[in-house]
Amino acid sequence: xxxxVIPTFAWFVPLAPLGLALAIYFxxxxxxxxxxxxxxxxxxxxxxxxxxxxxxxGWGTFAxxxxxxxxAPRVLTAGIIxxxxxxxxxxxxxxxxxxxxxxxxxAEGSFYRLGEPLLHKAFPSGHTLTAFAIATALYFSCxxxxxxxxxxxFFVAALVGLSRSAVGAHWLTDVLGGAGFGIWCGIxxxxxxxxxxxxxxxxxxxWLRLVAIGGIAAIYAHxxxxxxxxxxxxxxxxxIAILLVTLALFIKAQLNISLSKSE
Numbered sequence: 001x002x003x004x005v006i007p008t009f010a011w012f013v014p015l016a017p018l019g020l021a022l023a024i025y026f027x028x029x030x031x032x033x034x035x036x037x038x039x040x041x042x043x044x045x046x047x048x049x050x051x052x053x054x055x056x057x058g059w060g061t062f063a064x065x066x067x068x069x070x071x072a073p074r075v076l077t078a079g080i081i082x083x084x085x086x087x088x089x090x091x092x093x094x095x096x097x098x099x100x101x102x103x104x105x106x107a108e109g110s111f112y113r114l115g116e117p118l119l120h121k122a123f124p125s126g127h128t129l130t131a132f133a134i135a136t137a138l139y140f141s142c143x144x145x146x147x148x149x150x151x152x153x154f155f156v157a158a159l160v161g162l163s164r165s166a167v168g169a170h171w172l173t174d175v176l177g178g179a180g181f182g183i184w185c186g187i188x189x190x191x192x193x194x195x196x197x198x199x200x201x202x203x204x205x206x207w208l209r210l211v212a213i214g215g216i217a218a219i220y221a222h223x224x225x226x227x228x229x230x231x232x233x234x235x236x237x238x239x240i241a242i243l244l245v246t247l248a249l250f251i252k253a254q255l256n257i258s259l260s261k262s263e
Contacts, residue, residue, distance in 0.1 A: 005144070006140050006190060006194075010140070010183075010187055011184075011187060013183055014179070014180035014181065014184050015180070016180075017176040017177070017179040018181075021172075021176035021177050024172060024173050030171055030173060031105075031106070033172040033173075034102055034111070034171045035110075035111055037165040037166070037172060038102075038112055038165055038168060041163075042112045044166075046167075047231045049114065049163040049167050050163075050228065050229040050231035051231065051232060052159050052160050052162070052163035053127055053160065053163045053164065053229065053232070054228060054229075054235050054236075055131060055156060055159075056125075056127025056131040056161075056164070057127065057130070057227045058083055058086075058087060058130055059218050059222065059225075059227065059239075060232075060235065061079075061083065061131070061134055062079075062080070062214070062218050063215075063239035063240075063242055064242065065134070066215055066218070066242060066243055067242065067246045069208055069211055069215075069246060070203075070249055072142075073201045073203075073208055073211075074141055074193055074194070074196065075138055076211065077141075077193045077196065077201065078138060078141035078186075078189045078190045079134045079137045079138050079141075079189065080211065080214075081137065081188070081192050082133040082137035082186045083133060083137075083189075084189075085133065085185040085188055085189060086130045086133040086181075086185045087130075089181055089185055090126040090129050090178075091126075093123065093124055093177075093181065094122075094124070094126070095121065097122075097123045098120065098121060099120075099121070099122040099123045100119065100122060101118050101119055101120065101121075101122040101169060101170065101171070102122075102168055102169075102170070102171060103117035103119055103168065103169075104118075104120060104122075112167075112168055113167065113168030114166075114168060114231075115167065115229055122170060122174045123171075123173065123177050124175075124180075125164045125169075125170040125174040125175050125177070125178035126178065127160055127161075127164055127178070128157070128161035128164055128175045128177075128178030128182060129178035129179075129181050129185065130182065131156070131160035131161065131178075131182065132154070132179045132182025133183070133185035133186040134153075134157075134186065135153035135154050135156065135157040135182075136154075136186020136187055136189070136190065137185075137187075137189035137190045137193070138150060138153055138186075139151070139154070139186070139190075140186070140187060140190035140191075140194075141190045157179070157182070158179070161175035161176075162175070203253050204254060204257055208250075212247060212250050215246065215247050215250075216247070218239075218243055219243050222237075222239050222240050223240065
């Protein structure tokens with residue numbers, strides 16, 4: 001039996017958050033649920049919610065997971081595929097539904113907001129979609145016996161979603177929609193990654209070298225961009241350090257393999 005098997009029921013899990021989102025939307029609880037969460041989460045520092053939002057940024061998540069290129073390349077590959085799927089899915093859904101965000105409906109000053117007001121393309125939350133996609137991909141690309149500790153990833157993804165309401169960027173329905181579609185993207189990412197033959201994931205293989213080049217692109221993105229909020233600059237610097245150290249170790253591994261072959 002495949003140790004990385006994905007149970008059939010997993011494909012139906014996203015129906016729960018999507019169904020709840022529909023209930024909130026058509027039950028006219030959109031505004032009240034958002035204001036409740038927005039006010040409650042404001043009891044904690046803005047920096048915390050900004051940092052959690054960073055974990056839903058594609059570049060930020062890639063940087064944090066980058067050491068897996070050495071430790072678990074298949075798991076990282078699953079995350080990359082899931083991230084790519086989420087990057088495609090999110091704008092398609094946002095453009096299709098084209099729903100207003102809280103700042104586009106509610107009066108200025110009636111809720112807590114961090115950063116510039118975002119007005120359009122609310123559903124689904126892209127940060128939440130990305131967070132759940134990568135959490136799901138990492139979870140299902142691991143052997144079944146190693147999955148229990150990985151459940152923490154879903155808790156973190158949920159906090160990322162909560163942060164989107166905390167900073168005033170998304171309704172609760174957007175967050176729930178992001179979670180649902182994100183899980184589907186993550187399952188697909190794990191399915192594709194689990195079918196890649198082992199020889200294509202070797203340290204000197206072309207795929208991991210392309211991923212390493214992606215690490216260089218991530219460094220450039222972290223240097224030239226502000227990821228969502230200025231509060232996240234310390235995390236960006238830490239991410240650059242992670243990327244640089246991992247790239248150095250990756251290059252060292254390449255050289256060690258070359259030297260061992262030449263002897």
